[in-house]
Amino acid sequence: MNVSPLSRWLLLCAVFVAVGPISSISSVRADGSIGPAGAFIQDFGDRAINALTEEGLPTKELRSRFGKLYEEGFDSPAIGRFVLGRYWKKASKEERKKFQDLFNTFVVQTYAAKFRHYGGETFMVTGSRQSAGGSTFVISSKVEQPGGGPPIVLSWRVSESDDAYKIYDITVEGVSMVVTQRSEFTSVIRSGGGKVEALIDALRDKTTKLASKESEGGNVNN
């Protein structure tokens, strides 16, 4: 019988439901000079892996360590503004304050959890580039997995001010953390009738729910 070409693509498509393959790896440019910004990321990454992938680390301690690293290395006010997108302007002063506080808690809870599955990785900065203006950098790096799987390619966006470096984004295999977070947050605001308050409420519920996980078991490290 006659089968339309449409049937063929339907079948050809992989049977996965949520995201595309996280498998293609870009070639990493080996760059001898990583500069001070690259050195900052190398040091930061090494400390993060040491502190966060320790075996049997209870969730509470993992979050506390992650929180310290986040506060120290990331430009959280700038990230908070960015992820609100065009709604930052619409938010009142109190809303901004409430949002920033809840967002920082949320970041610590959700991103710390991602380290549960890691242990034994090595982190290496592979290159550094500076913007034309000179105050921002893209630091490329890779994380080698202990099992010998393909390395995870991370790129860090770093800004420099008053001789201090601050991270404002991490891109994992082409996916930007701040862009993803902004898409989600602005979607919540839109569903809530364009009110920042809707996002604040959703964040409050989520962080309360995630906070109760603090008493749960330790690091999986598989």
Next chain:
Amino acid sequence: MKVSHFIGNLARITLVTLFVTACATPPEDPEALAEYEEINDPLEPTNRKIFALNQGLDRFLFKPLAQGYALLPDPVRDSIGGMVENVSAPVNLANDLLQGEFSRAGVTLKRFAINSTVGIGGMFDVASRMGMEGHHSEDFGQTLAVWGSPAGPYVVIPVFGPSSPRAITGKVADSFLDPWSYIFADEDAKIEYWLIRGGIEGIDERARVLNVLDDIEEGSLDFYATVRSLYRQRRESEIENGEQEEGMPGPSFMSQVDYSTSTDKASLVH
């Protein structure tokens, strides 16, 4: 009922569902309209329903299958993944060439030649052990993107998940580029080949992201919007062959932070 008949009907129902159901209404406010166009998801109400359906399918079917598959020893899974990669090599090669990526085409060709023979149909990745690494996947949707075609609106397809008109067109073209689809004289045999292959590919992909997806969903306020953004960014990265990783810091981030109304200027403005 014949398999091909069933699949044909499923495809037709999908299309009708996608294009007949009500679209979201574009907003009038210019800022909101700009945002609406950037999100480019006019079928969002329908897409969300299909997404929910897919999540149900995932929970009760695909995820358990992937969890079972993940229990297989690493070498077994590597062999399965390798065979799947090898089978798709001709389509990859065609698309490498159509995109003018000749050095990548060379990699694809060499890997295919070595792994098909010495590697017994891709079961053993002999090519990588010989220093010929660099497996990548190319499809005609990516080729269209390289040629300048826009992705079009976001579409969620039952069972198969996130897509776009460009990606769908690409899949159709890939089926014609694939030499394997010409070796089966019987349509039903062809369909079975696609079903088995698509099933294995899908389970293999799903198994790779078991932990990653669980974490993302757990920390998500709007999983639909998160997946939409992840799909788009991954796709963009694949199209650019991961090269934007090396790019210069774009002005996009900084320009979107609104300093004028910022309550915390000092940290960014120097």
